[in-house]
Amino acid sequence: MRVAALMGTTLALPALADTLEASATKRAFSGKPLLFTADQDTLVAEMTEVIIPTTSTPGAKAAKVNEIIDIILKDCYPQKDQKTFLDGLAHTNELSQAAYSKNFVALDTTQKNDIMTKLQAEAAEQRKAMASMPMEKRTTPFFNTLKTLTLNGYFTSEIGATQALSYIAVPGRFQGCVDLKPGQKAWAT
Template identity: 40%
Template sequence: MTRRDAVARVALLMGGTVIGAEFMLTGCSPSTSDKQAGTQDSKNPGQVANNFKALNPEQTAYLTEVADTILPATKTPGAKAANVGPFMAVMVRDCYTPEDQKIFMDGLDKLEAASQKASGKGFIKSTPAERTALLTALDKEQREYTKTKKPEDPNHYFRMMKELSMLGFFTSEIGATKALRYVAVPGRYDGNVPYKKGDRAWATS
């Protein structure tokens, strides 16, 4: 599966474009994502410095738990088995604009506050059922927000988290080979492959 295919699939599942897709499709270099930071890098004239502080191990582990609630293990492994958190951290650092980086980081605090309000506990200490209920409510919130969102309006932090969870999982080895059907070296093209309801989608095409 190519990066373009993965972004397209996540966009289809989410019902819209993927935040940061333009950077993801062009390599996600820090110099690209820093264009709107507004601070010149004194060591590299003409380049824009990135003041984004990378996520720490605790925050990365937190994201893995969020992703695993979105994509839990069922008959196939979940997001935790694919170690999605570090992937999400890199994508935020390298593929988001400074504005979206701030929204995402502030979103970690908002999610924690929402958890405290909903159950009186932080997200990590919440039960699987409490986590699922919370993220289901946040997902409903972001979908309603996205329906009326104007281009100039800020993105919703939970949409970012959900997109990166899905992108990270389905492009991982576990996601591509266990959750999807995968052929390492595809043979001839067959445009009429038999399909039964419930069959897993193909990771390769």
């Protein structure tokens, strides 16, 4: 059984890579999001920038993490999870309207942080409420999906891997444990 599953995964990975590459090409060529509306795409860009802001290194917006999230959600997530994510975006604007009478993208940095903190608290409550549920009925809260996709998208982007992390294009010998100096960046793998 495990061998069959492993073979299925091995055979499916090239097809998935082709699908992701085709979607990335389509998005780059058209300049339009594949799953998101233009407004949702802008919203995701703003939200990811709150998670990984521009500091001494470029942030999530510069790394175009919103584009990565759009492609990954479209090609790798089931429709149920896509709907949960899109509903989470709508909920974000509902929270913004209720608190500040503006959509999230129109908020200042402090207000955006406030809304993101509310989303994070809601996600923690959702996780707590689902703890007693059977595994098949549990879902990942919107904020957790957004944060996971943001971190994965950023640190696997060229900007994240080469500017936020230390990077050697062609590594030398393997060193399993390397002490970092205070303030030194972690190594990209």
